[in-house]
Amino acid sequence: MKAEAPTYLIQSDAVLFGILALILGLVFYTKQSLHPVWVKFYTYVPALLMCYLLPSFLTTFGLVDPDASNLYYMASRYLLPAALVLLTLSVDLKGIIRLGPKAGIMFLTGTLGIVIGGPIAFLATRAMFPEAFAASGADDIWRGMTTLAGSWIGGGANQAAMKEVWEVSDAAFTQMVAIDVVWANIWMAVLLLMAARSAKIDARTGADVSAIERIKLKMETFQKDNAKALTLPDLVFMAAMAFGVTGAAHAVANWLGPAIKDNLPVLADLNLHSTFFWLVILATIGGVLLSFTRARKFEGSGASGIGSLFVYMLVATIGLKMDVTQIKPFLFVIGGIWIGTHAVLLLLVGKLIKAPVFFLAVGSQANVGGAASAPVVASAFHTALAPVGVLLAVLGYVVGTSAAMLTGIILQAMAG
Numbered sequence: 001m002k003a004e005a006p007t008y009l010i011q012s013d014a015v016l017f018g019i020l021a022l023i024l025g026l027v028f029y030t031k032q033s034l035h036p037v038w039v040k041f042y043t044y045v046p047a048l049l050m051c052y053l054l055p056s057f058l059t060t061f062g063l064v065d066p067d068a069s070n071l072y073y074m075a076s077r078y079l080l081p082a083a084l085v086l087l088t089l090s091v092d093l094k095g096i097i098r099l100g101p102k103a104g105i106m107f108l109t110g111t112l113g114i115v116i117g118g119p120i121a122f123l124a125t126r127a128m129f130p131e132a133f134a135a136s137g138a139d140d141i142w143r144g145m146t147t148l149a150g151s152w153i154g155g156g157a158n159q160a161a162m163k164e165v166w167e168v169s170d171a172a173f174t175q176m177v178a179i180d181v182v183w184a185n186i187w188m189a190v191l192l193l194m195a196a197r198s199a200k201i202d203a204r205t206g207a208d209v210s211a212i213e214r215i216k217l218k219m220e221t222f223q224k225d226n227a228k229a230l231t232l233p234d235l236v237f238m239a240a241m242a243f244g245v246t247g248a249a250h251a252v253a254n255w256l257g258p259a260i261k262d263n264l265p266v267l268a269d270l271n272l273h274s275t276f277f278w279l280v281i282l283a284t285i286g287g288v289l290l291s292f293t294r295a296r297k298f299e300g301s302g303a304s305g306i307g308s309l310f311v312y313m314l315v316a317t318i319g320l321k322m323d324v325t326q327i328k329p330f331l332f333v334i335g336g337i338w339i340g341t342h343a344v345l346l347l348l349v350g351k352l353i354k355a356p357v358f359f360l361a362v363g364s365q366a367n368v369g370g371a372a373s374a375p376v377v378a379s380a381f382h383t384a385l386a387p388v389g390v391l392l393a394v395l396g397y398v399v400g401t402s403a404a405m406l407t408g409i410i411l412q413a414m415a416g
Contacts, residue, residue, distance in 0.1 A: 055319030079310040081283035082242035086307030088287030090299035106363030117341030144172030146408035154400015170321040183335035195380035198357040245286035253278035366392035
């Protein structure tokens, strides 16, 4: 007798897509609410977590079969690369350079802290919990860690890219999402505390804050100069650029991936034959190239906002693959060691070059928190500085996939 296949309540992708859209709408509606209950709730619970968690309940309670749905494939292959184009469209490489060397040094130090912190956390946790580590599977853990590297260097888009490139299991991904949410928000709280005491800290370290004052004056006029009401032609032009570049990236990646696999086995051993990896890289390059043209003005019409919407749709489809009952508490040690390495390196370099706390905090959050929270940390110093957080976070999107890929290669070598 063959066991009957389970019958799921939601079997249509059209219905499921509508439900996911409603879930996102509910999260953002309550996040914007001024009701004391919701204000207090989102003080402790990140909205991003709810965008992962609520869809996961559909799977946990047996309402939907995520493996039978094509929504994740659609979001990861179409919306993700389009999001990367729109998110990098506004990158101002000249503006980043004008922030001064200390801003760049602290951002890259934060990136380095994630790249080397992952392998350190992997080795330390394996030594501390050998039996639990073996039971969970070292291969599953290090692959999952590549998605955390993607999130902590770039953001959700880079995180999803690593999931595909390294073929991370849904169970491992669930673990890393939980680690991401907990430790990223603990570290953000620390940075906000530092922001509140930044004047005293800068005075004690002898940091030169004159550059920050100049940035304040410049950024106060940034939004006024670029703000523009969204029109239908603008929306069509942005869709044309985003999906046009996505289509071109698919065409090149579909040729390049197999070519590397057949002709460059050394690169293939490093997983650089993945068509998805090249899809993401090419889409990012396309967005950066467009940033040197008049197309970057579409940021004033909300290009990054539309890109973020695509990312959140992707997050919701990823949430469908999560099973929250499978989270292993010992793996949270990985996140603690990892973020600790990142923090220590930032503090050491910041003290060495006498960088203002602002550059340390925003450089860190542009990596760990991305475009969603880097402006929050920046505005804790001054509201006019929020665009600086966005600027560095966009740089994180640009380098996120490549740096996370490097972390994955190092982890793969250590695990092997």
